[in-house]
Amino acid sequence: MNFTFIKEALPQVLAAIPVTLEMALVATIIGWIIGILIAVARRNKIPVVSQICAVFVSFIRGVPMVILLYVAYYALPMMIYSATGIDTTSIPAIWYAIVALSLDQAAYSSEVFRAALDSVNRGQLEAAWSVGMTTWQAMRRIVFPQALAVALPNLSGLFVGIIKGTSLAYYVGVYEITATANLLANPGLNFIEAYVITTVIYELISFICNRLFHTAETRLNRFRPKTVA
Amino acid sequence: MNTFQPIEILRAIPKILQAFPMTMLILLSSLLFSLLIGAAFAMMSLSHKKVLNVISKGYVSFMRGIPTLILIFLIYLGLPQVLKRIGIDMSGVSLTAYIIACLSLSVSANMSEMMRSAYLAVDKGQREAALSVGMSPAVAFFRVILPQAVGIAIPTLGNNIIMLFKETSLAFTIGVLDMMGKARAVSSANYGATKLEIYIAAGLIFWAFCFLMEKGTRLAEKAYTKGRRT
Numbered sequence: 480m481n482f483t484f485i486k487e488a489l490p491q492v493l494a495a496i497p498v499t500l501e502m503a504l505v506a507t508i509i510g511w512i513i514g515i516l517i518a519v520a521r522r523n524k525i526p527v528v529s530q531i532c533a534v535f536v537s538f539i540r541g542v543p544m545v546i547l548l549y550v551a552y553y554a555l556p557m558m559i560y561s562a563t564g565i566d567t568t569s570i571p572a573i574w575y576a577i578v579a580l581s582l583d584q585a586a587y588s589s590e591v592f593r594a595a596l597d598s599v600n601r602g603q604l605e606a607a608w609s610v611g612m613t614t615w616q617a618m619r620r621i622v623f624p625q626a627l628a629v630a631l632p633n634l635s636g637l638f639v640g641i642i643k644g645t646s647l648a649y650y651v652g653v654y655e656i657t658a659t660a661n662l663l664a665n666p667g668l669n670f671i672e673a674y675v676i677t678t679v680i681y682e683l684i685s686f687i688c689n690r691l692f693h694t695a696e697t698r699l700n701r702f703r704p705k706t707v708a
Numbered sequence: 709m710n711t712f713q714p715i716e717i718l719r720a721i722p723k724i725l726q727a728f729p730m731t732m733l734i735l736l737s738s739l740l741f742s743l744l745i746g747a748a749f750a751m752m753s754l755s756h757k758k759v760l761n762v763i764s765k766g767y768v769s770f771m772r773g774i775p776t777l778i779l780i781f782l783i784y785l786g787l788p789q790v791l792k793r794i795g796i797d798m799s800g801v802s803l804t805a806y807i808i809a810c811l812s813l814s815v816s817a818n819m820s821e822m823m824r825s826a827y828l829a830v831d832k833g834q835r836e837a838a839l840s841v842g843m844s845p846a847v848a849f850f851r852v853i854l855p856q857a858v859g860i861a862i863p864t865l866g867n868n869i870i871m872l873f874k875e876t877s878l879a880f881t882i883g884v885l886d887m888m889g890k891a892r893a894v895s896s897a898n899y900g901a902t903k904l905e906i907y908i909a910a911g912l913i914f915w916a917f918c919f920l921m922e923k924g925t926r927l928a929e930k931a932y933t934k935g936r937r938t
Contacts, residue, residue: 541870541918542911543877545888550911553904557712643775650881657777664785671786677778685773 484669485676488660492676495659496684498573502645502655506577507638510584511592517585518592532589539586544579544644551579552651576648580641587637595630596622628699635692639685646681656680716905717912720894724910727890734807734876734886739869741812746819753824764820771817776875780810784882807879807886815872822868826861827853859933866925870918877914887913 517532539547552575556567599622607617649658656677664673753764771779784806788798830853838848880889891910895903 537919538911538915541874541915543874543888543914545877545880546891546907546911546914549907550904553907557904639772643773646775646777649777657775657781661781668789670781671789674778674782674786678774678782681775681778682770682773686769 481667481669481672484663484667484672488663488669488673489676491663492656492659492673492680495654495656496680498653499642499645499655499684502573502577502580502648502653503638503641506580506584507641509577509581510641511588511634513581513585514588515592517589518596521589522593522596536586536589539582544583544647545650547579547583548576548647548651551575551582572652573648576645576651576653580644580648583644584637584641587640588634591630591633591637592626595626595633598629599625624699624702628696628703631692631696631699635689635696638692639688642684642688643681713902713905716902717909720891720902720906720909721913723894724887724891724906724913727885727887730804730884730890731873731876731879731886734804734811734879734884735869735873737808738811738815738872738876741808742815742819742872745812745816746823749816749820750823750827753820754827768817768820771814774814776810776814776878777881779814780807780878780881783810783813803882803884804879806882807876807884811872811875811878814875815868818868818871822861822864823857826857826864829860830856859929862929862932863925866921866928869925870921873917873921874914877910 517536520528521532523529552572555575555578556570559565559567559570603621603625604614604617607621608614612620645653645655646657648655649661652658654662660673660677664670749764749767752760753768755761774782784803791798834852834856835848838852839845843851876886877888879886880892883889885893887910891906895906
């Protein structure tokens with residue numbers, strides 16, 4: 480182990496964490512919103528939209544992340560250019576990665592949300608109607624909180640998955656944790672040191688995320704009566 | 709700016725499919741090894757020894773927290789450096805072997821969790837009933853518990869295989885010519901002029917195979933659980 484290298488490289492790799500987190504967070508927020516919309520569209524069987532969503536979900540789930548990233552990276556500039564004529568060279572690569580990661584999250588989370596909404600008893604919605612709530616009120620106050628509690632464990636898995644997925648953004652030139660470690664390791668061939676640092680960082684991020692989701696899960700499940708084990 | 713030529717997608721498909729045997733080789737070997745490693749860790753997590761439980765749990769959560777790409781770099785670039793210092797030369801190991809090792813390790817965590825939960829999902833009474841009619845624990849496991857656990861695990865196994873199949877696309881990162889590596893090679897052969905079309909073609913190929921696997925899983929589940937569960 481080359482400890483001088485670790486001492487020099489560590490701050491620089493740590494400095495790349497915000498890039499990774501930014502990608503993951505933005506993609507998660509966009510992805511989950513689209514995911515909820517897809518879930519609602521497919522559950523209510525809205526004609527045409529529902530079928531398009533089904534194909535979209537199947538496609539994204541069948542294509543490896545790397546290919547998705549490459550396609551977003553090469554297709555989007557072309558599409559933006561031909562649609563608006565804007566010069567795309569000034570758009571940083573991170574945005575293409577975010578688009579690819581968001582689509583990935585949208586597809587996977589839509590399945591999670593669909594199952595979670597299905598798990599809420601229909602009687603809950605009917606009961607809410609019968610006390611005079613509108614459908615929107617009933618969804619927001621009664622159905623969504625219960626569905627979210629069911630969805631959280633799976634969403635936690637998806638979030639950790641996307642943190643891991645951001646490491647692939649290296650291949651479209653985003654300087655996140657992996658890319659930085661690679662860049663630093665190459666000149667002195669300090670591979671083992673660089674990747675041990677990276678491994679520790681990813682493990683810590685995953686660990687913290689799991690903790691946070693676990694806390695959220697306990698909080699959201701407050702309403703459930705405690706059963707005696 | 710290049711213009712998009714859909715015809716190039718069709719032209720690229722047969723070229724990429726030339727690498728299909730390599731992808732299959734990686735997929736099947738990693739599947740075999742990940743099932744073996746997974747079984748070992750599942751057994752450890754189900755044993756009554758605390759130490760084994762902790763080791764298994766630690767392994768699973770480690771593998772779940774590390775991106776496969778980092779695992780590949782760690783093993784392909786890092787491991788030989790460490791082993792060299794203690795006098796082991798790894799230069800004879802083929803690239804494909806590295807990829808198979810990395811994917812097996814990475815997926816084995818999911819395989820282990822799959823086996824553990826399938827085993828636990830089989831009703832305890834089944835084992836007790838088997839023992840009460842005079843079967844030995846081993847016979848009870850192979851004749852009564854395992855067949856039921858396999859039926860429970862099939863959908864998850866299908867998902868894991870699809871995930872593994874998609875992960876084989878990472879083989880290109882160390883220069884193995886799998887379908888993704890081939891796509892990159894084809895793309896650079898014409899100086900990247902049709903790179904978008906080629907990656908779309910690769911995506912479509914992966915999608916088609918995933919679709920088939922999903923259908924296959926459903927058929928297997930139906931065939932296997934027929935008449936078993938009421």
